[in-house]
Amino acid sequence: MAPHMENVQTIGQIKDRLSREEIVILLIKSENCSVCDAIENQIKDGAIKDNxxxxIxxxxxxxxxxxxxxxxxxSPTILLFINNKEHWRASRFIPFDDLNKHIDFWKT
Structure with missing residues (x-):
């Protein structure tokens, strides 16, 4: 099961979400970007192990x-925020194994 992905459209929405959650992944993408679509599909297919x-x-x-x-x-760029601070980022081809290791480390 994949994590729920919420669409946001403003900086304010992003900052609000970052301030309310301990850990958040931000996917920044562009229209008509095949790599962006592929990364989004990988997330939907469970590339992030902790659902x-x-x-966002x-x-x-x-x-x-x-x-x-x-x-x-x-784009795409994925940013991992923990306690409203950026802790990890990757662009274009995302190493999901590395992202999952960072999530596991901070969740324990």
Missing amino acids: SVPV KAKLEDAPEISGEFLTFT
């Missing part, structure tokens, strides 16, 4: 300021 970790998804076209706020210059 209790919330995943933002499109750069909905809120272009996301790129500057989170210093993301390519």
